[in-house]
Amino acid sequence: MKTLGSHRRHPAAIVVLLLLGLLTTGGLYSLLAPRPAQAAVGTADDVNAGRKLFLANCATCHGLHGQGNKIGPSLIGVGAAAVDFQVGTGRMPASGPALPQVPRGKQVMFTNQEIANLAAYVATLGPGPAIPDSQYTQGDGSIARGNELFKVNCAMCHNFAGSGGALTRGKFAPSLRNATGKHIYEAMLTGPQSMPVFNDQNLSPTDKNDVISYLHDLDKNKNPGGLSLGNLGPVSEGMFVWIFGLGLVVGAAVWLGSKAA
């Protein structure tokens, strides 16, 4: 039985070594990298607490009374739903430039209680959509009907499986993977950024629940045929066949035509 050392000049040795190095550094990083700091907890009265948070985090761009200024739009009438969505998904406070579109932040900056406080405060600025009742955000509706509604109203921007799509001038409709029912509902209700408004008279609460059911079903990651390649359609399939399909078959052809040892 040869020792490991005698294999050190094996052609695969360098590959093994590289893999070991990568695994070690990656593993160490994930163990030792610092965690993000938690935001401070708010004080007693919800709206008041919300107002304090607002002044500290939002007023610079949205004005002291939410009336908007050169940097940020007015928040009067956007409603609690908008705040819950924007802050709850990490889009606000804005972590990047507003053009082409405000990016989704890497993490949510506030706790659930703080978000609720902020939402409660902004709701007092002017009447607007409220946070939806949880009965309609469970995703326990009709998946097939949600599919039908999604295809007509949503697929043209978000792609047939909610994988996201391009808009003009660098804007985009994001992927809907693993979004919570509440946030999906609120996005439809408030029409964030480029997204149009799908109010409750356009898509009723039950309709919205059906759409949520469809999206949650997609999140179960059922890929009957195997790897989904991102559910982006024929482009990724073409890329796969040119690189891997052709690569494997040509590799076999090269092996076939080469002289045996």
Add this chain to the structure above:
Amino acid sequence: MSPQSTPKGAEGLRADDLTLEEVAASKSRGGGLAGWLDDRTSAAKPTSYLLKKVFPDHWSFMLGEIAMFSLIILLVTGTFLTFWFVPSSGKVIYNGSYVPLKGIPMSEAFKSTVDISFDVRGGLIMRQIHHWSALLFTVSITVHMFRVFFTGAFRKPREINWVIGTILSLLAINEGFTGYSLPDDLLSGTGIRAAEGFIQSVPVLGSYMAFFLFGGAFPGEAIIPRLFTVHVLLLPAVIIGLFTAHIVLVAVHKHTQYPGPGKTNENVIGYPFMPVYMAKAGGFFFIVFGITTLMAALVTINPIWLYGPYDPSPVTAGSQPDWYMGFADGALRLFPGFFEFNIFGHTLSLNVFIPSLIVMPLLYSIAGAYPFIESWVTGDKREHHLLDRPRNAPTRTGLGVMAISFYLILFLAAGNDLIAIKLGLSINDITQTFRILLLVIPPLAYWVTKRICMSLQRRDHDLVLHGRESGRVVRTAEGSFFEVHEPLPEHQRWALVQHETLTPLKLTATVDAQGVRRKSTRRERLRAKVSSFYFADGVQTVSPAELAAAHHDGSAREALETEQDSGAPHLSAEEWVGQLHGGADERPETDAYASHEDGTEGGPTSPS
């Protein structure tokens, strides 16, 4: 040959085989079933002729075989699918096992495809093998076409085969288009909708052609059954017919071979069909089938259940056709909308007509005509069975790369929205950039490729003349250093010197003795000009005389080479004197590199 001692290895395994004499003497002279068949078909002679056929062994000759085997796989899996697929646009309500579609109205075609995917045992794997195989079919046709082009295998006598191949390629991509449109899903239905728009844009006849093809207004109930007939009957029949002609011609012409020692234009060197190629090609079929099946087992393709049934109202972001139609889709995206005109109360939509219905036939026609263009340019009427190394045909290679770059930009433009979201760019900027690149990159690619080919040729030229640097540095007695160059071994050198450098056609006198101008001089002048464009800056092949002259240049960089090594024409010892590298004839006689009157080498051990 066969030694008297026990043969080893594979020879030993064959030791008990019958010799030809023994077979001839045996009683069972092809009896049994084979004899029965031969009695009725006289198949013995053609069988033995075919089985002895020799095929050269190079992996790049397998690319066409990938296409051939994919075609077989498509026929087999496709037949399977026709047993369950219902080519009808009739409306039904889905009630199968796939929950997200339950209760949704859809066409029979779509429903039967969903049933194949979920409710027929093995249906999904067959569908996926079929579609992956279709992608591999078109991919392998493309790379096979590239190989044939860049090696000049389309030259006489194979021009007909090249034209057949170009037509096959066009048929294959249309076969694919009709095939993926059969399930009547949202994505392919959007493609059919666009196709109707293309046909409508045809001047004068457009609306009539569209109504005839669709049996009325779009979408109608006729298009799916008609596409089924085209996909399952018409196109496969033509493809199989042309493909048979294609391989019969390969057999008649015999396969080309790469240049190498022993290989000439009058022979084919390789291995016989029986048994080697039967095993290799047969085995390769199973390998291609196996790899396709593994892809189909592990990677989803065309998930029509996610797209949903076709309806004219919804559409998906990222609507692209299968890859082989990408270049046409890209052309549509890049062509500016300005080119739609109103002429005397009629609309001429060149912005749709040109990219959708002109680009594809035009590109394929140019490709199909290329062998005739090149033979016109070279004036070469000889048969060519030895392939060109692409670097030895720099203009052709450059033109090929130029065409590929044009195609590639159109192809990438079809994915502009996916590029935009994956790379975080503006789709408008991407489109404008591609428009500019489409005009800028191809000529640039031509020029860069041609220069690369020529510098590779020069490198080969230098390698032959000056040999390979061996890394051994020698210090002469006078104190100068030079590196010993090893001449290339004869067999290795042959590949670098065997090619012929073509020269531009010369114009014959355009004015005859009486001073009268001959007709068709304009065409001849064009021919001479194009020929000059092709061959004016060719790098000449090294000749033995040139090699010998290189040894006589007296430069101190290279060491002595003996006659046997260089293969140069035999020169006597006297002729060598005074003409050696390193000024060897000026060395003292005891120097290892000195030469002698009698042609022997100097040195302490040799006789003086």
Add this chain to the structure above:
Amino acid sequence: MSEHGTEQGLVEGSGGAPDRFTNPGLPPHVPRSADLDERAARRAERQVATLFSVSMLATVVFLVAYFAIDQKTYQFIPGIGLASLSNIVLGVSLGVSLLCIGLGAVHWAKTLMPDTEVIEDRHPQRSSDEARQDAVETIVAGGSASQLGRRPLIKYTLGGALGLFAIPLLVQLTGSLGPLPKADLSTTFWRRGMRLMRDPEMTPIKLSDVTLGSVFHVMPEGIDKSPHVLEEKAKAAVILISLPPDAIQVPKESAWGVDGIVAYSKICTHVGCPVGLYEHRTHHLLCPCHQSTFDVTRDAEVIFGPAHRPLPQLKITVDADGYLIAAAPFLQPVGPSYWERG
């Protein structure tokens, strides 16, 4: 080398001319280990046999799995997610079964079958002059024996008959393929007074349902009862957009809408894809197929992309019950251009 060979025939590839190198001939044959060593040969045999055996095993797995695995079973596969177990097992076993036969056959050919190269001679493609002469004579003799040349009546009528006989076949095929378009491309299902219905629910839309920034996908009332639903939907699809009234820059557009709510044909004027992507801040409508962009504040004028004509607007108003209705049908053809569009 014959004269024949140098002109129309083969290239003198083997040199012999004084200014070219000579072909050194095939390089010396290098035997394989299986040619020299009995053990290497037996090892190769074992390897080939193993591959074939794996193939047989995989076939058995396929056959068992075909009947044993239920279609509806999903299995979590790392890297893929929840996949159909039946598809994966059937596919992998079939793939392995095929692949191993191939690998075995090729390995057998490479290691054990003879690998000394065989030389086969080529012959010029051109037939011999005698053969050509013979063919020409046969054709000419047959032609003159048929008296075709001497019988002009036969020649012309034959030409006529052959030229014409295929026409009935063509006419049969193309003549009845489909109806004439007539006015079909220039009219839609929309009529004055038809209510705007949500697509796909087919419920009517009240003016009060439409809030600022809304988008509704719309079909005309009654289209689902039409005998040609999809054909009508393919022309009648409309998108209803609610803009701030002062954002609209074209007076006709405001006039044909209601309080900044406007309705446009959803069928792209490029090649007919549904133009559904409304960016509600920029008021731009984007078509996902080829990225034609329409500015809804300027009467859906094309601002980018390969389309040429703006989207036709549907004039809408409100009926007595507060529902949005069409005030008139489309006044121009919708969808992609065609020659007689005008």
